[in-house]
Amino acid sequence: MTDRSISSVTAQFSTGPQAPRSPQALARQLRPLLPSEAFQTSPTRLALVPINLAILVLGWHMASQLDRWPLPSLLIWLPIAVLMGNSVMVLGFLAHDLMHGRGPRQRTLRRLAGLLGFSMLWMTPTLWQAVHNREHHSHTNGLQDPDRSYLASQPNSWGKRLFHWIAPSSEVNPLVLALGMTSAWPLHHFRTTCAVLLFNSTKTGFTPASFRVRPAERRAIGLELAAVASIHLLVISWIGLQPIQLLLGYFLPLWIGYAMAMAYIYTNHVLNPLTEDNDPLLSSLSLQVPAWIDLLHCNFSHHSEHHVFPGLNSNYYPLVRQLLLRHHGDRFNLMGAAEAWRLMLATPRFYRDAGHLISADGAVLVPVPLAPAAP
Template identity: 55%
Template sequence: MINSEMSLQNLINRVHEEAMIPQNVYAKTLRPLLPAEAFAPDSSKLVILLINLIILILGWTIASGLDRWPVYLLWLYLPFAIIMGNSVIVLLFSSHDLMHGSAIRNVRAMRIISLLGLTLLWMPPTLWKAVHNREHHNKTNSLKDPDRNYLYQQPKTWGKWIQNLFVPSSEVNPFWLTVGMTSAWGVHTFRNLTSVLLFNNESVDYVQAAFTVNSKERRAIAGEFLIILMLHLSILAYLEFNPIKLVLSYFLPIGIGYAGIIFYVYTNHMLSRMTSVNDPLINSLSIRVPKIFDLLHLNFSYHTEHHIFPGINSDYYPLVQELLKIHYSDRFNLLDAGEAWRLMLQTPRHYKDENTFTDWDGEKDITFPLGRSISE
């Protein structure tokens, strides 16, 4: 009986895998249809990163005098805080592209520039390279992906509890969803940072899928984090730890930036099923946003396209999308941003199995709203 059940499960697993198309197959099919310049480094993207660093520095320079502004005029700083918040978003997305090699290929320059770009995200570049480039991209939405939803079967740790409290779902409290929009990125960074620095063991249970780094990477992560900490303290000291200056020019822009980032992050994969084979058209989602946001945010809404060609110039994501519509229209997941958000608020956020979402208590089972089930 046990052997029969094992044989049936092996058959089911094989059917599931056969329904998937690996990322490299899409890449090999579409690569000849794209121009060579799409894969050439575009150093102009460094200018974008630099401009947004300057915007933040200018914002803090203006804020240094906020204690001399009449209280009734402080609201005039709010538009600049919003612009600074957008710069936080752009710094992550431009650093993200930089570390995929789409801007420059010089490793040392890449590390220095990305350190500046990721400072307000509290993300050491070496950690980002490990958690995002190495783990997430190679194991997208699999059991080994540290960026996936938690499994219902995983222990109810503080990490799982906070994510359940913060992420959009059919159970989320609007207040905690709002809090989560401004702080979930920080929780994500804290979980992975403490996991590798304090334990560096795959048995760590408060992250979705713990991973390890080698000793050289671990030392680099610790050193980069100390530099990031000193840079933040320098900003706070420059603002004289003044509550008004800190709220308007530090906490508010960072909160706005994190909210914008996490909106994209939530829709990237959290509505998608788990896959044992890394199939970007099944485990990823692209969204439609107003063109101004694609312009400002380096086409980050084209996320499935990015997972097929991680190192491509982001200017060419729309062309990749057109090719996907032609060659894989029956598999490609593309939704308006508002529709994706609505679906997230109508579904639970824990994986029960590869085809089913469930809630914290395992009482509500919902089949994935995107595309076909794996067994189809």
């Protein structure tokens, strides 16, 4: 698909010349309506990093003793593993916020906190700033976005085949989807890391969209990845190599954390049309979840709000949501999590063009669920 074909389809999505569409234009409109403290760093967010690390450390210590637990009592471990998995996810969310500048101004401290926060996700601060802050936020759900779904016209690479196999869609096997939720994040990270470290080219064929990083960034990514691998090796050596300890104490919490994170991440953009306008209200979806979940997960459900104000204190995203509903309620995509998942499981996952999804065999063609109606 060419840039011209994308532009020709997305032209119908325009809401008029007076409507702010870019993140910068929306931010300029809404910023005066937000309190000044919404744009200040939040030290309390930094404090959540050691708290969740402590939960993991305590869990790993308990896991190292699992060989002494009577077999029936291992059922008690499941809620502990869920709590640890939640900490894996929350640490990733916190690192995401910190890398957007919502943390200490000292660059070294911020990157160290980001490294610790991302470590259980096998992500590194430098790679995250490149793939997420720079590429994804600049080209959200466009042809150059490395986080978008694949195009039907793209080569049938190993990355595309695995994505089709495990991503939520009308074609996915339910059992494979359940297992795939635990591996979707590692797959995304593995393919992105391979593309950058092994090739560092704009023509990498196994990613949805490839990009280059500077030589200094590439070296930093390699060094940070070695540090992350060292952390995982330390955890494994502490827990022990016995099968029960390794499975329940290391793999299970990570799988739960990855699955919980992907339950959010899948909904962020896959139901939205492709667009080259970088309009966060067209390219993103926000979720409605219970207030206690938003409190526990740092308002990560507020995704369109995040694309308008990436560096905002996330405590103020509910206020941004109110403003978007008031000023752009006709364009703001807001949906319950259950409904978003119902739509994902009812539609194919490849883009035929900006406004249509198509099955892998080409037999099913449907409009993108969140594409606005033509005027």
